[in-house]
Amino acid sequence: xxxxxxxxxxxxxxxxxxxxxxxxxxxxxxxxxxxxxxxxxxxxxxxxxxxxxxxxxxxxxxxxxxxxxxxxxxxxxxxxxxxxxxxxxxxxxxxxxxxxxxxxxxxxxxxxxxxxxxxxxxxxxxxxxxxxxxxxxxxxxxxxxxxxxxxxxxxxxxxxxxxxxxxxxxxxxxxxxxxxxxxxxxxx
Amino acid sequence: xxxxxxxxxxxxxxxxxxxxxxxxxxxxxxxxxxxxxxxxxxxxxxxxxxxxxxxxxxxxxxxxxxxxxxxxxxxxxxxxxxxxxxxxxxxxxxxxxxxxxxxxxxxxxxxxxxxxxxxxxxxxxxxxxxxxxxxxxxxxxxxxxxxxxxxxxxxxxxxxxxxxxxxxxxxxxxxxxxxxxxxxxxxxxxxxxxxxxxxxxxxxxxxxxxxxxxxxxxxxxxxxxxxxxxxxxxxxxxxxxxxxxxxxxxxxxxxxxxxxxxxxxxxxxxxxxxxxxxxxxxxxxxxxxxxxxxxxxxxxxxxxxxxxxxxxxxxx
Numbered sequence: 427x428x429x430x431x432x433x434x435x436x437x438x439x440x441x442x443x444x445x446x447x448x449x450x451x452x453x454x455x456x457x458x459x460x461x462x463x464x465x466x467x468x469x470x471x472x473x474x475x476x477x478x479x480x481x482x483x484x485x486x487x488x489x490x491x492x493x494x495x496x497x498x499x500x501x502x503x504x505x506x507x508x509x510x511x512x513x514x515x516x517x518x519x520x521x522x523x524x525x526x527x528x529x530x531x532x533x534x535x536x537x538x539x540x541x542x543x544x545x546x547x548x549x550x551x552x553x554x555x556x557x558x559x560x561x562x563x564x565x566x567x568x569x570x571x572x573x574x575x576x577x578x579x580x581x582x583x584x585x586x587x588x589x590x591x592x593x594x595x596x597x598x599x600x601x602x603x604x605x606x607x608x609x610x611x612x613x614x
Numbered sequence: 615x616x617x618x619x620x621x622x623x624x625x626x627x628x629x630x631x632x633x634x635x636x637x638x639x640x641x642x643x644x645x646x647x648x649x650x651x652x653x654x655x656x657x658x659x660x661x662x663x664x665x666x667x668x669x670x671x672x673x674x675x676x677x678x679x680x681x682x683x684x685x686x687x688x689x690x691x692x693x694x695x696x697x698x699x700x701x702x703x704x705x706x707x708x709x710x711x712x713x714x715x716x717x718x719x720x721x722x723x724x725x726x727x728x729x730x731x732x733x734x735x736x737x738x739x740x741x742x743x744x745x746x747x748x749x750x751x752x753x754x755x756x757x758x759x760x761x762x763x764x765x766x767x768x769x770x771x772x773x774x775x776x777x778x779x780x781x782x783x784x785x786x787x788x789x790x791x792x793x794x795x796x797x798x799x800x801x802x803x804x805x806x807x808x809x810x811x812x813x814x815x816x817x818x819x820x821x822x823x824x825x826x827x828x829x830x831x832x833x834x835x836x837x838x839x840x841x842x843x844x845x846x847x848x849x850x851x852x853x854x855x856x857x858x859x860x861x862x863x864x865x866x867x868x869x870x871x872x873x874x875x876x877x878x879x880x881x882x883x884x885x886x887x888x889x890x891x892x893x894x895x896x897x898x899x900x901x902x903x904x905x906x907x908x909x910x911x912x913x914x915x916x917x918x919x920x921x922x923x924x925x926x927x928x929x930x
Contacts, residue, residue: 443895447650457654 469577471550472533476572477524481545484519488537488546496530497537498523498563524569528554529562551575624707628717632706636849637668642883643849643890644668650894671842678838685746686835694744695836695843698737701730702850709857710785712867712875723784724776727858728769734847735761735813738822741844742832753831756901757815757822763908764812764819770916771806774923775799775862788866796864798926802919803863805912807885810855812908814848816889818896821904856885 458465467473484501500523506516538546549572556562582589644667648655660666682688705727707717720726735757742754776782778799779790796803812819823831833844860866860881869877899907 440896444891447891447895450652451646451649453652455649455652455654457652459654459657 467550467552469550469580470548471552472535472548473550473552473575474528474548474554474572475526475531475538475569476547476549476551476576477566477569478545478547478573479521479524479566479570481541481543482521482524483543483545484521485542487540487542491536491540493534493536494527494530494532496527498525498527521566524566525563526569527563529559547573547576549573549575550577624717628706629703631711632703632850635853636846639852639886639889640668640849641665642886643893646887646890647894650891675838675842680838680840681835683746683835687744687746690740690744691835692840694737694741694832695840695847696737697740698734699843699847699850701732701734701737702847702854704730705854706850706857708784709854709861710788710866711857711878713873715867715875716785719783719785722782724772724782724787724862727784728772731813731854732765734851737844737847738815738832741836745832745835747835749828749830750832750834752828753822753824753834757832759901760812760815760819760822760904763905764809764912767805767908767912767916768809768813770913770920771802771809772862774802774916774919777920777923777927780927784861784866788861788868791865791868793865799863799919799923801915802923803859805916805919806863807855807859807888809908809912810859811889811892812904814851814855816848816852817893818899819904820898821901824898852886852889853882856882856889859885 484499486499489495489497489499499521501519501521503517504520506518508515535548538548551572554564644664645655656664656667658664659670682691708720708723708726710716710719738757739754742750742757745751775787778795779787781787781790815822823833828834833841836844857878860878864881865877866881867873867875867878869880
């Protein structure tokens with residue numbers, strides 16, 4: 427009895443198998459024709475780390491947090507003359523060298539997470555293979571150039587919490603709008 | 615003098631068909647199999663959708679070193695690819711493509727073809743024995759058992775058609791063929807096609823060359839051109855099987871509206887696609903499944919077909 431149901435099911439299975447392969451043939455194949463056609467990568471792809479050097483304060487947090495110690499930062503202090511007479515002179519850090527050794531980097535993204543000034547970004551760019559491992563250390567110029575390939579951040583989900591910056595901005599506007607009415611009351 | 619020219623012309627045409635049709639089937643296999651697996655297949659060789667891939671493969675094979683293992687039985691080992699390939703070339707001569715379009719009409723065409731095709735398998739057995747490799751030997755023994763099991767239904771199914779047409783000549787069979795034979799000879803056609811697949815070691819009957827188990831069976835030790843000849847023999851075998859099936863069971867060049875060699879080739883082309891289709895769809899049969907299919911499935915069906923053919927012939 428069991429054997430019979432099996433044998434009748436087997437014939438159906440054979441036809442089904444033929445159907446699956448034929449249907450697959452009529453559909454478009456999923457192959458990415460990579461060198462000819464660039465792949466469409468998701469926005470959060472971890473291809474390479476790009477640097478926005480204007481935002482970097484050489485605080486060294488990224489270099490210290492890096493588990494592989496693959497970030498090299500050199501900087502020097504520069505004195506800015508006081509903006510007004512009698513004021514105090516300010517010093518600021520000037521970034522001389524910012525390099526990431528991608529032969530050591532394990533693409534954990536901790537440096538990007540830890541950067542307090544949003545100077546580091548993930549880019550989906552991945553075509554930076556080299557023939558020699560020593561050429562995998564990429565300097566500031568290259569890292570800055572990769573900024574162009576950083577995609578715009580994905581839109582916030584419609585039901586997500588409002589970004590903190592927007593909340594702060596709206597509160598400021600409301601405060602400014604309320605302030606004159608308080609004045610009105612005071613005069614009346 | 616004119617007969618000499620005629621013979622030479624026939625030989626050249628058959629040789630050209632022998633060298634191009636297997637490549638066409640191979641290319642179709644590349645592309646159809648790729649798309650059935652949601653891939654694209656060769657895309658670069660030749661520029662347009664990899665049409666020259668098999669030519670490139672051939673050039674590559676020709677450049678490779680021809681190695682004969684030290685322990686091999688050198689003469690048998692070197693002869694095996696030729697023994698595997700040449701029978702199919704000889705068979706091609708006797709298969710009619712269109713009315714009057716045949717290399718050489720043989721009176722007992724079916725006998726001739728079945729006998730010569732049997733030799734082709736001998737090449738694989740020779741290769742397996744002479745390679746001095748245990749995997750090759752296992753493959754050859756599997757091949758032998760498969761041959762024993764499937765040659766019988768193959769011949770029985772062909773005999774049914776010969777009986778129906780009352781002639782052993784392939785041209786005679788096509789001339790006697792009528793469309794309702796499609797139904798009458800259907801079981802025989804299916805048995806013939808499946809048994810033919812098994813003789814060619816096509817998946818799902820590729821146990822003798824099962825690459826995941828025994829490397830490549832009898833072909834394990836072969837390199838370069840000799841290996842390419844074995845592959846060519848496989849694809850020439852597909853061409854021969856598909857042409858034979860369309861000539862014996864599908865009416866050859868008979869077709870709606872007009873009769874032409876185009877029909878034979880079209881029918882054979884569709885069958886070749888089915889060969890590839892089956893390869894992609896089914897996993898390899900185990901040894902016992904293979905034997906059971908032959909002895910408990912195909913041979914009884916072929917015998918019943920013979921009975922049916924005989925009864926209908928006598929009753930008509």
